Amino acid sequence: MKQTRRLIRLFSLALCAVAVLVAVTYVTMVRTNSDRWLNSAQNVRLQEARKNTRQGTVYDSAMTRLAWSDAVGERSYIDDKSVRLAMSHTIGDQKGMSETGVENRHATTLLGLNDITGRDKTIQRLMGGDPVGYDIVLTVNAEMCAYAASLFPTGSRGALAIINYKTGAVLAKVSLPAFDPADMSAYVEDTSYYDRVLQYRYAPGSTFKIVTLTSALENIPGVASKTFSCESVWSFAGSTIRCAGGKAHGSINLNKAFSESCNVTFAKLAYEIGASNLKTTAENFAFNDNFLFEDIVLYPSGCLSVSQSVSEVIQTGFGQGTTQATPLHMAMIAGAIANGGEMMEPRLIREVRRQNGGSVSHMTPRLYKRVTDADTAREVAYYMYQAVQSGTGTAARISGYSGRVCGKTGSAETTNDKEAATNAWYVGFLYGDEEHPYAIAVIVEQGGSGGSAAAPIASKALKKAIELNLY
Amino acid sequence: MIFSRLSKNRKEAEGLRRLLVRTDERPLEYAVMGFQAACLILLSLKDGALDTFTLAMAFALPIGTFLGLKLIARFWPVDRQMYLLTMFLCSLSVILLRAVFKSTAKAETQALYLLPGFAALLIGIAVPRLFTGREVIIKLAMPLFAALMLLPFGFTTSSAARSWVRLGSMQFQPSELLKPALVLVLASGFSWERKLKGWIAYMIFGASLCAILLVQRDLGAMLLYFMLIMAMFTAGTGKWRLSLLAILIAAGLGVLFVSVSDRVEGFGYIATRIDIWKSPFSGKHEESRQIVQGLMSVSSGGLFGAGLGLSYARKVAVVGSDYIFAAVCEEFGMLFALAVILIYALLAVLGMRQAMNARSRFHALLAFGCAFEIFSQMLLIVSGNLNILPLTGVTLPFVSEGGSSLMGSMLMMGMMLGVSSINAQDEYDDLMRLTSGRGRGR
C-alpha cells in the first residue's frame, strides 16, 4: 500500500511538471510566432477586418504619409510616383502580392488586430465609430529611396540597402524592377513583386572575401605578413581559378590581395583555412541562419551547406560556388565589421502609434550576433579602407566627405559562360562616423564590374544619406 | 464540537479544528454559477432576437450545479471541489459551442447530453462503493469488453481514424464509453493479483485492446489505452523497471511502424500527419489547413480573448471536438486558457490524492487510473492543438462536444468522486471511533 502511494505521488508530481511544461510552451509559442502566423494570407480574420476597419497610416522616417485610409475599404498612396515605385516593396500592397511589404507582413498591426490586452479594441467599440488600426512609422526614408532608385541605369535590375550599423535600422531599401501599389492593375514585369533586397539570393562574388579575410585572420596565425603568389590562373582539385581580367598579381601580401581582389590568393586561403573553419566563420556571419526577425522578412543565406568538397571550398573563398547571400545580409555583414564585430538585428519599424498619437511600441536596437572580435573587425575595416583608397573600390570615394569610406567590390559570375555579364556588387560602410553610421550594399544585375557599376551608385547614395542626415 | 472532546486544551482543539475542517467551497461554487449565468445571458443576446433556449440554460445550469451538489452531498460525502470543477468544464462546453457556431444546434445537443451525463456521474459514484475489486463479474467483463470494442467492424466506419458505431440517427464510440470499464478491470486485476502469472492475463487483455484499436486505425485512442495500461501496471505492481522496458520497446516498435506506415495499406495518413506536424505552414498538404487555422485561432485571442461570440474559431475544421482548446484560446484568451490547463491539472492531482488516501488498493488504483486517464487525454489534445505533438483525434474531457466522450469522462469522474466519498466516510468513522468513549489515543 505504501509503495502504491509512493508511486502515485510520483505520478502526480510528474503530472504537475508536465502541465507546467505545456503551459510554458504554449506561452512562448504564441509570443514568438503569432505575429508571423496571423499575417499569413489564409487568415480569415484579416479579410473580415479589412471590411470594417480603417487601416492605419504608413509613415516614412521623416513622417511623410506614404499610405493611408480615409474610409473603410479605401487606400490612398503618396502622390509622388517615383517614391511609390521606390518604396513599393517596403510599403506592400492591398492585393497580397508583396510578401515583404508592411501592408502585408504587418497587416495585423495596420488593422489593429495585434492588440494583446484588448484595450484599444474595447475603447474603440465603446466610443463607437469605425474601428481603426495602428499607424506604422518606418525607419526607411522615402526621399532617400527615390533618389537611390534614380541612380540605377534605366531598365536595370538590382537592389540597394543602407542600414544604420549601430542600431540596425534600415534607412533605405530599393528593389528594381518595382511596381506601383496605387495602380495594381498596370502591367509589370514578372519579378517586380519580389523584394530583391530581402528575398533574392545572389552569389556574393568578391564581396565574400570580407568573410574569408576574417576567417584567415582568425585561423591562420601570421597570415597578415605572409606572401602569396598569383599567376592569374590556379588549377586545383578539378577547378580552374582565374583572376578578373586575366590579371596576374605576382607576389603580393594579404592587404594587396584584398584591395586588388585577387581570386587566386583567396582561393588558396580558403583551402588553407579548410571547410570546417570557413563554414564556422560564415555561420558566425549568419550564413545558414533561418532568420526569424520581428519586423522584417529575410530569406536565409547559404554557405558550404550543400557540399563541402575541396573544389567547393576554394570557390567559396571568393564568393562563388554555391555561396548565396541577400543584399540586406551583405549590408549587415559590412555593418558588423564597422560596428566592432557586432551585427545588429535589422529593423524596419521605428514606431507603432495609435491614430490619436499615443505610442504603442518603440524600436529598441537589438544585437543579433557577434561575428568576430573587435580587433579582427578593426583590421578587416582597415583592409576595406585600403580597398577604397587604392584598390578596386576607388569609385566609392565620396567627394566632400572627410570621413573614412571602407568597402569591397565584387563582380559575381552567374553562369559558366565567360562572355556573360557579371553581377556588380559593392558592399561598404563609413567607419567611425558617429553621426553617419551607414553600411551599404548595392547590386546591379549583369552590371559588369563592381568597381565601375556598383561603387559609383554607392558613393552618390551615401553622399545623399549624409546630406539628409539619416539616422 | 468533537474537538472539545478530543482535547481539553483550547489551543490544541483549535489546531485540530483547522486541520480537520475542509476549506469552504462556497466561493468556488458561487463563482462557477456566476460564470455560467453571465456567459449564457450574454450569449442569449448574440443573434439579435433573444434566444430562449440559451437564456433558459443561463438559469438551468447554475441551478443544476447547485442542486446537483446538494443532492450528491446529501447521500455521499464526495469531494465538492472536484464536482464543481467538473460542472465548470461541462458548462464551458455548452458556452463554447453556443459562442463559436452560428446555429444553436450543437449547443442544444450538448446541453441535453448533460442530463444523462449527470446520471453517468451518479452511476460512477456508486461503482467503487459497490465493488471491492474481487468480484468475478469484473473478470467476466473482459470478454464482453472485447466484443463491444469489435462492434465498429460490423458497421461502416466513416473517416479514416475513428471507431464509430452508428445506430439510426445516434452514433457513439465504444472506445470512449469503455474507458471507465477498462480502468475498473485493470484496477481490480493489478490490486489483487500479486504474482506475474496473474498479471499476464491482464496484460494480454490490454494488448489485444490496443491491437483492435490499431486495426480500427484510431491511433489516438490506442495511445491513450496504452499509456493507461502502463501507468496502472506501474502503480499497481510496483515493477517500474519492467514497465519502463515495455515502454521503450513499444516506442521502438512505434517508430519503426511509423517509418514504414506509408507502405501499409490504410496507414498512409500517418506519414502525412507527421509531415504536417513538422512544418504546418509549408502548404504542401491539403490536410494542413486544419492545424494552420487552429494555430491562427490560438494566437488570435490575445490575453483576454476576442470576446464571446466574436471569434472566427468556426473556421477551424472539427473545432467542436478536436480543436475546442483553440476555441477556448480565441474566445476567452490566453489567461483563461492557462486557467483551464490548471483546472485539469488540479482535477488530476485531486483524483490522485484520493487515490493516496484510499484504504484499499483497489480503490486507490481505480481513482489513480481515472485521474491519469483524464489528464493524459487533456495533454494529448492540447499538445495537438498547439502543434507540440501531431494531432491524434482524442477529445478534451467534458469540454469537447460529443455524447460518448462526455459519458466516458463523467463515469470516470464519478468513480473518482465515489472513492473520495469512501475516503471521507472512513476518515469520519475513524474520527468518531477515536473520540467516542475513548478520548484521545487508542
Next chain:
Amino acid sequence: MSPETYEKAAVLMRYPLAVAGLFIALRALYMTVKDGYRAGKLRQGELRYGAVAMLTVVPADKRGKAQKLPVGRNGCIGSSTRSDVRIKGMGLKSRHFDYEIRSSQMHISPVAADDLSLLGKRAGEEIRGTLVLSPGDKLLAGKAVISFQMLKLPKSSTSPMNSKVYSAKGKRE
C-alpha cells in the same frame, strides 16, 4: 439587440469573464494546497485511528520479546521500510506477504514467500493461493510466528459499516 451593441457588451465582458476563470482556477488551487496539507497530516495519523486489528509477533525460537503492532485494513508485511508493517530481524523478506482484513478474517497473499506455514491447531495444512486466517491462528513466516486479534472498536454513532454497501449519510465536519 443590434450587432454593434452585442459587440460592445462582449468586448467589455472579456475582462470580467477572464478574471472569473482565473479566480475559479486559483481558488481551486488554493483549496487543493490547503486540503493537501490536511490530507497529508491525516495520512500520518491514519494508523493511530484507522487500526482495525492487533498483530502479535513472536520469534520462533521463543527467545526475544513479543511485539504488538496495530495494523490497518490492508497492507504489506515485511522487513523493509517499503512495507506497511515492518518486522525487523526475523528472517522476513523485504516485502514478505500482503494481507487484507475482511469480516474479522485476515486474507494473506504471498508476495515473495514460499516459506509460510501454519502452526498450532491448523498445522500441516497445505497452503494454496490465498490463505485465510482467523483470530488466534498462528502463522510461521521466516522466523516469526504471527497471530492477530481484532480490536474492539466502539461502534461509530452515525454509520453502520457494511462491508458491501456504504449507505451512510455521513456528513463531513
